[in-house]
Amino acid sequence: MIYRSSEWFGKKDKMGFIYRSWMKNQGFPEDMFDGRPVIGICNTWSELTPCNAHLREIAEWVKRGVFEAGGFPLEFPIMSLGETLLKPTAMLFRNLASMDAEESIRGNPIDGVVLLTGCDKTTPSTLMGAASVNLPTLVVPGGPMLNGKYQGQDIGSGTAVWKLTDDWKTEKITYEEYSHAESCMSRSPGHCMTMGTASTMACMVEALGMTLPGAAAIPAVDSRRKVLAQLSGRRIVQMVKEDLKISQILTREAFENAIKVNAAIGGSSNFIIHLTAIAGRVGVALNLEEFDQIGSKIPLLLNLMPSGKFLMEDFYYAGGLPVILKELQSVLHMDALTVNGKTHGENLAGRGKLVCYNKDVIAEFENPILKEAGIVVLKGNLATNGAVLKPSAATPALMKHKGRAVVFENIEDYHARVDDPDLDIDEQCVMVLKCVGPVGYPGMPEVGNMVLPKKLLAKGVTDMVRISDGRMSGTAYGTVVLHVSPESAIGGNLGLVENGDIIELDVEQKKIHLHVSDSELARRRNLWKQPEPVASRGYVNMYVRHVQQADKGADLDFLVGVSGPKVARDSH
Structure with missing residues (x-):
């Protein structure tokens, strides 16, 4: 052959x-060729x-x-x-x-x-x-x-970070304990x-x-x-x-x-x-x-x-x-x-008698941990091309929820205000983060699982409905609506949400709905201004001009398809 x-x-x-001579400078013998x-x-x-x-x-x-x-x-x-x-x-x-x-x-x-x-x-x-x-x-x-080992218990990379951070912010643990957990988690x-x-x-x-x-x-x-x-x-x-x-x-x-x-x-x-x-x-x-x-x-x-x-x-x-x-x-x-x-x-x-050695870890198909666990695709006027939610990481009581929107216009706005004691928010609200999609925050970062406001964590609140056009780490958890498409930075309806709007999530009905009339959305769209591009040169500029939306896989449009192994032009 x-x-x-x-x-x-x-x-x-x-x-x-x-070709052969230059390779031989690494010591490869003749029979390698x-x-x-x-x-x-x-x-x-x-x-x-x-x-x-x-x-x-x-x-x-x-x-x-x-x-x-x-x-x-x-x-x-x-x-x-x-x-x-x-x-x-x-x-x-x-x-x-x-x-x-x-x-x-x-x-x-x-x-x-x-x-x-x-x-x-x-x-x-x-x-x-x-x-x-x-x-x-x-x-x-x-x-x-x-496995991470901390204070006699297993801790998981990423997943433990969110809990430990919440505990430190609410002074349940000291910074010394928080710091010690770093090496215990990644060993x-x-x-x-x-x-x-x-x-x-x-x-x-x-x-x-x-x-x-x-x-x-x-x-x-x-x-x-x-x-x-x-x-x-x-x-x-x-x-x-x-x-x-x-x-x-x-x-x-x-x-x-x-x-x-x-x-x-x-x-x-x-x-x-x-x-x-x-x-x-x-x-x-x-x-x-x-x-x-x-x-x-x-x-x-x-x-x-x-x-x-x-x-x-x-x-x-x-x-x-x-x-x-x-x-x-x-x-x-x-x-x-x-x-x-x-x-x-x-x-x-070919594996012979393949058995599970620990049924606490792997359940049987007929006796599962959850009967239905796949990622749910949500649609509605807030995500006309779709959004996703991971039910196995969410709070069952929040899977059907209606609440008042608390809007953060971008990640900087979120960091500046989330722990402000005067922030008008309670556990029934829906946190909305804009401009963290493929174009708005190039690359679509893992910030969708927004850390809850410190004052709510102090009250013992552990989860809220959160919505964004970004992603979240696979290690994260919560009732988090992600990958909203079209994203806010290119004119998706997520970009038109205002503080006080009512948002309804119904996972069973696969619905994410903004309770704002079409005429009001049209009025807001006429006033909406697209954010300035984040880059004017290099790869990032190319990325924002060619990246597809989340529902298409966020690939660059000119890379889709098979090119094959043939070199475009062989001058040799």
């Missing part, structure tokens, strides 16, 4: 001399992305497997995206990193690629880029941190060990069939993570020989499986935006309503923070995602193909 890389290394002319498959290892390692800081070591285990299978591994870096440090939000750069991955894969002598991922945006960005090129592709997730390499977006993305790629079975939940520091990486290195070589491309795995059935699995695990609401963007890259039509139609009736099976009690380490010991797939097999497409060349059904059959 003649591989794509032979267009570089197989040439017997001046250019072949150049003898026509064997070249495997690109796309590494999102960075010390500025703490969740991915161990991926250099993981890459070495992948290389070991590639060598064992007769391949030629070549590691390359792309822009890394850590939500913990990167300002204004890592989501702003997801599409840029996808471009980095796409062009790095397409422009280099690569026959197949292994994507090393961790912090949440590194998974969809690399997968989006690889999907656009359509070579044999396999994902190796970096794995979650060990090993890996990404969030709650079912935040990173863990959700790891489960997503396994549900899609893009990882070897059982990959999602193995802790980052467990030796079995290294074994997985080595086996993945072996497998990608075989995928190249079989010409098993990413488009053969990312089918309509695979996306439907991922939606159902996400509901069963209580996955992040960010899942919707990322899966929609990935589907757009492979030409699978996926609209917002289908997330509701396909997933909203699926039961919650995983008792994991923020929707439950346990953490990813417990999930792995209980059996991991294969147990979830087994429980859901009556509603999944079990004939969907996975990267090991087998279907989900064949993978489950």
Whole structure:
């Protein structure tokens, strides 16, 4: 079989001399260029992305497997995206990193690629880029941190932050206790060990069939993570020989499986935006309503923070995602193909007697934690193209609620006034945050789960209805309406809400309604002025001019679709 890389290394002319000679300065022997498959290892390692800081070591285990299978591994870096440090939000750069991955894969002598991922945006960005090129592709997730341990109890990354912050603001704990919890929460390499977006993305790629079975939940520091990486290195070589491309795995059935699995695990609401963007890259039509139609009736099976009690380490010991797939097999497409060349059904059959080792962590399909747990899509005059809410993280008593709007015009306005003792707000009000959507606050930051006013926290209020065109961390919780589309900054009705307006939320009816007449909204629209652009140059300027709305996956409009592996112009 003649591989794509032979267009570089197989040439017997001046250019072949150049390609091979310069590679040999790294010490590669002659037989590395003898026509064997070249495997690109796309590494999102960075010390500025703490969740991915161990991926250099993981890459070495992948290389070991590639060598064992007769391949030629070549590691390359792309822009890394850590939500913990990167300002204004890592989501702003997801599409840029996808471009980095796409062009790095397409422009280099690569026959197949292994994507090393961790912090949440590194998974969809690399997968989006690889999907656009359509070579044999396999994902190796970096794995979650060990459970946080604080004052004799487990604490979850992200999820504990919100509670500890509330406790510190209301003087239930001292700053010294608050500070001590930092190192107790994050005590090993890996990404969030709650079912935040990173863990959700790891489960997503396994549900899609893009990882070897059982990959999602193995802790980052467990030796079995290294074994997985080595086996993945072996497998990608075989995928190249079989010409098993990413488009053969990312089918309509695979996306439907991922939606159902996400509901069963209580996955992040960010899942919707990322899966929609990935589907757009492979030409699978996926609209917002289908997330509701396909997933909203699926039961919650995983008792994991923020929707439950346990953490990813417990999930792995209980059996991991294969147990979830087994429980859901009556509603999944079990004939969907996975990267090991087998279907989900064949993978489950090959595991022998697959059992759950802790039913407190993973419930049975017939006896779930919640009967219906999928993310609900809301519509109404406040979100004509849709908004989303995660019921498993919400307060049941607030799922049907009508209240007075307290409006924050932007994130700066929110920070300036939320703890003002004179703020006219009570627990029945609906907090509204504008201009934090894809365009308004470029990248659509995770600020939708607004921290409640200090004076209400002091009264013991723990949740309120909150609405924005932004996102929230998958580690967060609350009755929070997110991803309102169209967003306020481009003229969506959210931008017309005023203090005192009555807003009605009815999750059962899938409704979010602003009790203001059409004529009054028209009057306000005539007075509305679009906010000034936040950037006049560079990538951010390009982003705000081309980013799609949340219901379309917030990809750049010119990136949607498959471009293929052919280099645009080969001057050599």
